[in-house]
Amino acid sequence: MKTLTSVIAATAIAALTATGIVSAEPKSGGTLIMGTTQKARHLNPAVQSGIATAVPGTQIFATPLRFDENWKAQPYLAESWSTSEDGKSITLNLRKNATFHDGKPITSEDVAFSLETVKQNHPFKSMFAPVVSVDTPDAHTAVLNFDKAHPAAFLAMSGALLPIIPKHVYGDGQNAKTHPANSKPVGSGPFKFVEFKQGEHIILEKYENYFIEGRPYLDKIIIKNYKDSTSATLAMDKGEINFLPFMSATRDIARLKKNKDLAVTNKGYEAVGPLNWLALNTSNQYLKDKRVRQAIGYSIDRNFIVNALHGGLSKLATGPVAPGSPYYAADVNKFDLDLDKAKSLLDEAGFKAGADGKRFSLKVDYIPGPSEMQKNVAEYLKPQLKKVGINVELRAAPDFPTWAKRVGGHDFDMSMDIVFNWGDPVIGVHRTYTCGNIRKGVIWSNTQSYCNEKVDGLLTMAASEQDQAKRISLYQDVQKIIVDDAPQIFLNTLPYHTAYSNKIGNAPLTIWGSMAPMDNVYIK
Amino acid sequence: MDLALIFLRRLSHAVLLVLAVLVLNFLLIHLAPGDPADVIAGEMGGATEEMLAEIRELYGLNKPVIVQLGIYLGRAVQGDLGQSFFYNAPVSELILGRIGPTILLVTAALSFAIFVGTFLGVLASYKPKGFLSGFVTLFAVIGYSAPIFWTGLMLVIVFAWLIPVFPIAGMYDVTLDNGPVGRVLDILHHLILPALTLGIVYIAQYARLTRASMLEILGSDYIRTARAKGVSGPKIYGYHALRNAIIPIVTIAGLQFGSIVSGAVLVETVFSWPGLGTLAFDSILARDYPTVLGILFFSAVLVIVANLITDIVYRFVDPRIRTGG
Numbered sequence: 001m002k003t004l005t006s007v008i009a010a011t012a013i014a015a016l017t018a019t020g021i022v023s024a025e026p027k028s029g030g031t032l033i034m035g036t037t038q039k040a041r042h043l044n045p046a047v048q049s050g051i052a053t054a055v056p057g058t059q060i061f062a063t064p065l066r067f068d069e070n071w072k073a074q075p076y077l078a079e080s081w082s083t084s085e086d087g088k089s090i091t092l093n094l095r096k097n098a099t100f101h102d103g104k105p106i107t108s109e110d111v112a113f114s115l116e117t118v119k120q121n122h123p124f125k126s127m128f129a130p131v132v133s134v135d136t137p138d139a140h141t142a143v144l145n146f147d148k149a150h151p152a153a154f155l156a157m158s159g160a161l162l163p164i165i166p167k168h169v170y171g172d173g174q175n176a177k178t179h180p181a182n183s184k185p186v187g188s189g190p191f192k193f194v195e196f197k198q199g200e201h202i203i204l205e206k207y208e209n210y211f212i213e214g215r216p217y218l219d220k221i222i223i224k225n226y227k228d229s230t231s232a233t234l235a236m237d238k239g240e241i242n243f244l245p246f247m248s249a250t251r252d253i254a255r256l257k258k259n260k261d262l263a264v265t266n267k268g269y270e271a272v273g274p275l276n277w278l279a280l281n282t283s284n285q286y287l288k289d290k291r292v293r294q295a296i297g298y299s300i301d302r303n304f305i306v307n308a309l310h311g312g313l314s315k316l317a318t319g320p321v322a323p324g325s326p327y328y329a330a331d332v333n334k335f336d337l338d339l340d341k342a343k344s345l346l347d348e349a350g351f352k353a354g355a356d357g358k359r360f361s362l363k364v365d366y367i368p369g370p371s372e373m374q375k376n377v378a379e380y381l382k383p384q385l386k387k388v389g390i391n392v393e394l395r396a397a398p399d400f401p402t403w404a405k406r407v408g409g410h411d412f413d414m415s416m417d418i419v420f421n422w423g424d425p426v427i428g429v430h431r432t433y434t435c436g437n438i439r440k441g442v443i444w445s446n447t448q449s450y451c452n453e454k455v456d457g458l459l460t461m462a463a464s465e466q467d468q469a470k471r472i473s474l475y476q477d478v479q480k481i482i483v484d485d486a487p488q489i490f491l492n493t494l495p496y497h498t499a500y501s502n503k504i505g506n507a508p509l510t511i512w513g514s515m516a517p518m519d520n521v522y523i524k
Numbered sequence: 525m526d527l528a529l530i531f532l533r534r535l536s537h538a539v540l541l542v543l544a545v546l547v548l549n550f551l552l553i554h555l556a557p558g559d560p561a562d563v564i565a566g567e568m569g570g571a572t573e574e575m576l577a578e579i580r581e582l583y584g585l586n587k588p589v590i591v592q593l594g595i596y597l598g599r600a601v602q603g604d605l606g607q608s609f610f611y612n613a614p615v616s617e618l619i620l621g622r623i624g625p626t627i628l629l630v631t632a633a634l635s636f637a638i639f640v641g642t643f644l645g646v647l648a649s650y651k652p653k654g655f656l657s658g659f660v661t662l663f664a665v666i667g668y669s670a671p672i673f674w675t676g677l678m679l680v681i682v683f684a685w686l687i688p689v690f691p692i693a694g695m696y697d698v699t700l701d702n703g704p705v706g707r708v709l710d711i712l713h714h715l716i717l718p719a720l721t722l723g724i725v726y727i728a729q730y731a732r733l734t735r736a737s738m739l740e741i742l743g744s745d746y747i748r749t750a751r752a753k754g755v756s757g758p759k760i761y762g763y764h765a766l767r768n769a770i771i772p773i774v775t776i777a778g779l780q781f782g783s784i785v786s787g788a789v790l791v792e793t794v795f796s797w798p799g800l801g802t803l804a805f806d807s808i809l810a811r812d813y814p815t816v817l818g819i820l821f822f823s824a825v826l827v828i829v830a831n832l833i834t835d836i837v838y839r840f841v842d843p844r845i846r847t848g849g
Contacts, residue, residue, distance in 0.1 A: 031699060033699055039806065041564075041567060041610055041611060041612055042611075042612050048567070048568060049567075049568040050567045050568055052567070121575075123565065123568040123571045123572065123575055125572055175582065177578075177579075177582065177612075178582065178607070178612055182612060183612060183613065197621075197798065198611050198613070198618070199798065199802060199803070199806060200694070200695075200698075200796075200798045201698045203698065222698055222699055224694070224698065224699075225796060226692075226693055226796060227693065227793060227794070227795075227796045227802075231680075231692055231693050231796065234680075234684065234685055234692050235692055235693070237685075238684075238685070238688055238692070240691070240692065240697075399556075399808075399809050400562070400563060400566050400809065401556070401557065401559065401560075401562040401563050401566075401811050402556070402557045404562040404563075404565065404566055405557045405562060406557075408562065408565075439572070439573050441573065441576065442565070442571055442572060442573055442576060443562065443565050443566060443571065444565075444571070445572075
């Protein structure tokens, strides 16, 4: 076995310092009071994806790796690791001093158990689908064996994606999805569970025997629920809370930017990669023609959406990978506004305008809830597409399940949608484009019914390509094809921002942002 | 009629009513498109067919609705309200954890509304064409017309943001470690705006009702007789008139308990008050059938109990009912 990466703990701390994760003069004590509008079902990210569980979950549970703001893997529960030459196995060397919050040691058995639990229960099946076994030659060595090289495993072992959960608690035979310990977890990370009142608050406190000496600096983390962004923003403005991540309402962001006691940044969302797009059902009688889809792309002024509708706080999205990711391709068809080209494409496709200027009608769905990214953009589409002869009718849904039923069931023409990249493209991107993932009834699968064998081939190759430069190149090639095929019209990234008090040092701004351990955050 | 007999008769009605509430709501909620598996998939950011099937199997959602209804009712009569799909906890535990804050909010709002409303009504009846009477009438119209959520938002903007004397949301400040007395004071501090919001609509109603009722009674013969006998003004108002004027208020208070509980849904949502209303709101959006049904069951019981108490209170307030049977 050839060691590709081997980092010892001491040099790792130095690396953390060099990459700016650790700044000068941290001190112990104080409470981080975080506001959120997300209501967690429970606190176990091994069986529950999503921001609501991930933010507290990453404080309670440690993962084998963590990533810095430059997308570089750093030691966490694994103090070092190595990859076999053929890429089919990764060996993790665990810290020997790590314990769960009940004092029992964290061993390779727990890593194997956690991975199996995630593989069985987590919705992102692609994360660990190639794992065939996990060997545990000793208590502090875990070897992940894959049926093919699987570089996505590195990002899948960070953030909230592979929490190390105690086998002696969760391995009692109860269903992991409904295990009582999900709401009263025994963790492995920097903060231990104190109290969880659903929809009200979560209280965590410093774990004194945390495996990184001297950390965490904070005594407590309190996560307070607010009913909406406005209430949370008011609380932040008043100083009731000192940390507010995942802000997406542009008026609220602009408002907090004016508060001199606060810092407001869009850093920390690079791995999440949140995209807002217009999904086109390629089995629709009009939309099955690529030229019609492209014509819709040329009809939409994305600069208007970003600058006028979102106050310049979102960014242009140009493809299935969000800007900020190393896999992002800038060199794709940008579909700059060109109404004449749109009209000629529609003519070519055989949909000539009638005497009244109309060609055909399409419905557009949108996710109910905050309207800025969804309803407002959908409303903009109506007059805009009318300019090229497409009559657009908005179809509202009273709640999320209704929308999910329609889009998941392929009962739609066009729909606004928000989809996250979740770090590696294997995790959050492939699912939307592979022919094998056209699954009726499953939301956020390939609901556009898009199938291109060339895309499938490139995605398969990229998934197991070990050379990072080649992998990036493969993903850039595939993005060009997807964007040109236009199963979606990529509009913008969500304007996620984090507001935090100037008194907070080392705010969590790595690629996973607040979905990463806050063991180095401190109160000045 | 004997009080125990009334109680038993009401109880038998109540059981049938609760059963009807459960069956009707069970069927209604299943008519809506989408199911909890879609919500859970949404929360998770994705799913697979196998996972959706597993969730449906886990919660029995793959069975025909009528079978699900039978299973639910069978468990409900044994006191088992099921497991929340969304919160991954027993429904009875969730409800018991939330019922206290709702009762606190509703009783605070109702008591506040009755006392202030009655007081304003009596004041207004003193000089029916005076300034105060006009003010009370105007206040009643505004208070009754303003949507409850709007009133709440306005109070938040004024008293939590522009003049920051009250907290924005929640029932207490979890970040404060101020002992039991401090916690009680903190809860009262948090209670003022939501109780005021919920109470304003009812203050208006009680003020109008008391004013009208007082004016009618003050014009009656026995009051004139009392005045002729030289009974003092305060005694006439406080003892002779108000005691009779208060009967319709007790009636309305009892009848309004149901609507005030539903009003609490809006107020709790605006103020993130951790009661049954917030739980109901979240559960409906999450298609969390067992929790929604559990809450409806509880609120039905609450309304029935309130009506029963109203009946009993009548008998103490109005001796004619007590003796007349």
